[in-house]
Amino acid sequence: MGRPVNHQRRAELLDQAVEYAIEHGFADLSWRPVAAALGVSTTTLVHHFGTKEQMLETILGRLRERTNAQVGAQPSLAAAARTAWVRTSDPRQWAEFRLFFAVYGRALQEPRLFAEFLDRVVTDWMNALVDAQGPDADPASARRRATLVIATIRGLLLDLLATGDRERVQDAAEAFLAALPPDA
Amino acid sequence: MGRPVNHQRRAELLDQAVEYAIEHGFADLSWRPVAAALGVSTTTLVHHFGTKEQMLETILGRLRERTNAQVGAQPSLAAAARTAWVRTSDPRQWAEFRLFFAVYGRALQEPRLFAEFLDRVVTDWMNALVDAQGPDADPASARRRATLVIATIRGLLLDLLATGDRERVQDAAEAFLAALPPDA
DNA sequence: CGGTTTATAGAACGATCGTGCTAGGAACGA
DNA sequence: TCGTTCCTAGCACGATCGTTCTATAAACCG
Incomplete structure (x- = not known):
């Protein structure tokens, strides 16, 4: 043992x-x-x-630490979105994104491990991104904004990583980022 | 044989x-x-x-037919987005969504089969949703709008299905749908 | 020094996987 | 009726999986 x-x-x-x-x-x-x-x-x-499941759990914990370190360092919601998108311009960094999105796929069939991980990570995102919108923002609408921005960026990244076709999403992503309030 | x-x-x-x-x-x-x-x-x-891979390919082809039948019947981009979201109110229909999103997870590691499927399906979506925006729309911006709406809905649905927590995304989803131009 | 604890490795067990080989019926045209 | 074609099934092979058992060095402490 x-x-x-x-x-x-x-x-x-x-x-x-x-x-x-x-x-x-x-x-x-x-x-x-x-x-x-x-x-x-x-x-x-x-x-x-x-156990193998314990090793998976440990790896996921480490992955969560990494992600939190990156998201937590963002000064604003818009900055976080831009950073995530800009990081995809370097294909060497795709692997880490890819692993992260693989968790979403696994969460659909193994909720007790992967969905639990996502639950925590998305909550962490939410807290960090609501904080990044400043203390004067309405908490409810700040949460709504953060959820939408996360969802949009996630959808765009997922399309990019799953198909490998950057051209398809580039215009839409830049239009979305340009329309974001710069300091929100 | x-x-x-x-x-x-x-x-x-x-x-x-x-x-x-x-x-x-x-x-x-x-x-x-x-x-x-x-x-x-x-x-x-x-x-x-x-072969098992051929069976997978055949199943994916059938799945693509189903999806196209649903998306192609939508009169507008906004209607397609609303339909997709409304369908999630019935948990019995989650299984089909779940299977679809599982393809995204697989595409990250088996591009030759699953990413190819996504490539076709997303292209089908694009064509159907660009058509649904009417013949007078600018093709480039129509594509951009469709890409963004697909990405946002996909991100929201993915969050919902992967975590099973509807409460988290409901407000954001309804706000997004309400802000959509009704006839675009 | 001797003894206990820790790190590492090899071998094997049972289970499941995809696939090939063999063969028994059923349908049907000559 | 006979022969061919198609559907279906049982079995076995090699590979991989997670896990357990057993054993060997190394380190640490009395």
């Missing part, structure tokens, strides 16, 4: 596992391929993470 | 397979569970569909 674990070694393996997930997605995230990519045996992974 | 097939029998099995996919998603869509649910043997499915 994988009871006693050194947390430092575990953190090392976790970082490498997250990188593997970003590159390969959740589809082939089984013990053996991950272990081979990390240069360890499956037993080592089991020892440090326990 | 599954070469010669009676197309009527094949169509029967296909309809049942599509229903199974709507209920269970693509995750457990392997020969044996489908065959068991349909009351036939795996050999029968192989005989009629050839």
Whole structure:
């Protein structure tokens, strides 16, 4: 059993596992391929993470930390939207977006793990983006605005990542961003 | 080999397979569970569909027909958006939406089949929704509007289906629909 | 030094996967 | 009636999956 674990070694393996997930997605995230990519045996992974579901949960937690760090640093709702879109101009950063959207696909069939993750992440977004709209904004309408902006950007990004066709969404995305109140 | 097939029998099995996919998603869509649910043997499915990937492709084709029939019947862009949202008030219809969004998740890791499907479906949407905006509209801006409305609705629906929390998106969705030009 | 704890690895078990091989009936034209 | 074509089924193969059992080094502490 994988009871006693050194947390430092575990953190090392976790970082490498997250990188593997970003590159390969959740589809082939089984013990053996991950272990081979990390240069360890499956037993080592089991020892440090326990169950495959626990490893998934741990990876998702790490992913949430990353996302929160990026969203929380945005000074305004419009800035957050622009940042997300601009980041897609570098195809090397697509992998991380891709992994994130893969969670949405999984949440449709494994709610207890992936939908729970989304629940937390979207709540985090909401809080950060409502705060970014300033303390004088009406909370209800601020939430409504944030929800709509998130949904629109998410829809555009999803189309872009799923089809790989940037041309299709570029005009619409720029029109949407240009129409956003710059400081809201 | 599954070469010669009676197309009527094949169509029967296909309809049942599509229903199974709507209920269970693509995750457990392997020969044996489908065959068991349909009351036939795996050999029968192989005989009629050839390869598992070919069965998936056939199911996706059927799904595209369904979607086109619904979108193509919409008189306007705003009506299409409203129809999609209203349909989510009945949780029994969530399964079909769910299956559709599962395609987006799969497209991130299996482009040759699922992304190709999305490419066609979104193009179909675009044509139908640009037509629905009337012949006097500027084609470029009509495309831009359709892309944005599709993206926003898709983002809202995805949030709703992935988290199951209708309350979170309801206000934003209704605000968005109310702000849409009614006849555009 | 000896003993306990931790990290790592190899092997194997049962389950499920896609697929191929073999073969039994049913329908139907010659 | 015989032969061909089509539908259906059972079985087995190799591969991969998550997990468990067993064993070997290394580190740490008395």
